[in-house]
Amino acid sequence: MTSRTTDSSRATGRWRGRYGAPAVLIAPFLALFVAAMLVPVGYAVYLSLFTERRSGLGFGEAEDVFTGLGNYARALGDPAYRAGFLTIAQYCMLYIPVMIGLSLVVALLLDSVYARAKRFFQLALFLPHAVPGIIAALVWTYLYTPGISPVIDALGGGAQIDFLGHPLPSVVNIAVWEWTGYNMIIFFAALQAVPREVLEAALVDGAGALRTAFSIKIPLIKASVTMVALFTVIGALQLFTEPMILRGAAPGITTTWTPNMYAFTAAFEHNDYGLAAASSVLLALAAALLSFLVTRIGRARSERRTEAAR
Template sequence: MTVLTPERAASAAPARPGAPARDRRGRGRAGLVLAAPFAILLTATVLVPIGYALYLSLFTDRLSGLGFSGPTPAFVALGNYVDVLTDSAFHASLGNVALFVLVHIPIMLGLALLLALLVDSAVVRLKRVWSLAVFLPYAVPTVITGLIWAYLYSPGSGLTALLPFDPLGKTGILPSIVTIATWQWVGYNMIIFYTALQAVPRDVLEAARADGAGGFRTAWSVKVPMIRPTAFVALVFTVIGSLQLFTEPLVLRGFTGSVTSTWSPSLYVYEAAFIANDYGRAAAASVLLALVSALLSALVMRLSARRSR
C-alpha cells in the first residue's frame, strides 16, 4: 500500500486556476502597503515643496491701480529666472561659494581620511576616545559653533595676534568660514571613513604585509582604493552641503561688514524672501541652486562610476 505523504499530496493536487495571478496581485498589494509611508513622506516633504517653489518662481507681486488694494500676484513666466541670472549679487554669491568648495572640500575630506587611517592603524591607542574627541564638534549646533569662532576671531581675542591676516576682513573671511566648517564636519566624515575601513577584509591587509608593504604603503595602495566608493558618496554629500552654505556667514555677518546679505546663494535666497519679500525671485534662485547641486552631484557620480570601471 502506498503511503500518501503531505509532499506527495501537494504534488498530486491539481493546480488552482488563477492562483499565480492572485499571488502576484497579493504581493503587489503588500509592496504598495509597505511603500506607502515612504511615498507619503516623500510627497509631503520633497515633491510638494519643490512643486510649490516652481509655482512661486513663475509669479511676482505687483501693485495694481494706485496701490491701495495691495500687491497682487502677476504671472511673469521665466522673468524671475532672468532677473536672478542677470543679478551681479547672485553671480558674486556663486563665486564665493565656488571658492569655498574648492578650498573646504579637499582640506576637510583629506583631513578626515588621514584621521580615519590613523585611528584604523595600530599606531593610535585609545581609538574610541580619539574618535569621540574628533566627532564632538559635529554634535555642537552650527549657530553655537559660529558664535564661538566669531568671538575667537574678534580683535580682543588672542587668536587674531597669531594670524597673519584679519580673520574678519575681506581677504580673511573666506579662510575663517572654511575653518569653521572644517572644524565641525571633519569628525563626521572621519567616522564614515573609519567605518568603511573596518569593512576592509583583514586577509587582504595581511597579504599586503606579507608582501613587504609597510604601513603607509598599505594605507595608500590597499585601504584607500577599497573605500573609494564611500569617499565618492561623502564627496557628493559634501558638495551638496557646501552649496547650501548659510549658517556660518549669517552668524559672522553680525560681527563684520565683510559678509554681505547676499554673500552666499542661500543668503541671497534668505534676503530675497524674508527681507525684500520677493518670494518669486527667492523661489527662482532656489530652483537654480538645486539645479546646480544636481548637476555637480551627477558629475561626481559619473566620475565615480568611470573610476570604478
C-alpha cells in the same frame, strides 16, 4: 465567468501577498516624502512663475502677475547672485581638500595597529558634529572677536589678529571643525571593510605603513571618498547658517554672499518671493546636475576599471 472571477481573485491575492506588506510599510515614508519634499518643491516652482506688482505708482493693491521665466532671468542676470556661486566655488576649493585630507589622515591613524583608545578618539572627534550649526557659529564668532576672544589673546601676544576680516577662511574653519569627525567615521568604517588578507599580504611583501595606506587602503575606499566629496559639494551649495551668523561681525559677508543668503534676502527683506523661489530652484537644479555628473563620471571610471581587470 466563475473561472475568470476565481483567477482574478487568485491574482489579486497573490499581488497582495507579495506587494501588500511592502506597500503598507513604505506608505508612511512616501506620504512624508511627498508632504515634506515634493509639495514644497512644487510650490516653489509655482511661486517662481509669478511676481507681485502694485498699481497706482506703487500705492495700489498688490496682485500676482504671471511672468513665466522672468524671475529666472532676473536671478541669472543679477551679478550678486552669480557672485554667490563664485563664493561657493572658492569655498569648495579651500574646504574640501582640507576636510577630506584631515578626515582621511585621522581615519588611517585610527585604523593603524598602533592606535590606542580608538573609541574615545572617535567620540571626541565626532562631538563637534553633534553641535547644531547655529551654536557652532555663535561659539566661533565669540572666538573670532578681538577683545573678548581668549584664542586671539593667546595667539596675538598683544597684537590684533583679524579673523573676521577674512570671512572665507573663517567660515571654512567652522565647517572643518564641524564635519571632519563625521567624515572620519565614514572613512574609518570603509577601512574596516578592507580585506585583512590583502593587508597581511602587503605586510609580508615588506610594505610599510605609509606604502600600505597610499597603495592599498586609500584606493580601496575611493568610492567612499568620492561619495563624501559629492555630498560635501552639495552641502556647500546650501551654505547659509555659518555666514549668516557671522555677518553681524564680519563686514566682508554681505546679504548676498551665498545663493541661499541671496534667496533669504529676496524673500524676507525685499518680499520678492518669486525671485527667491526662482533662485532656490536654480540652486536645486545646480545641485542635481552636479550630482548627476559626478555619479556618471564615477560610474564610467568604475566600468573602465572592471573592463581592464577582465
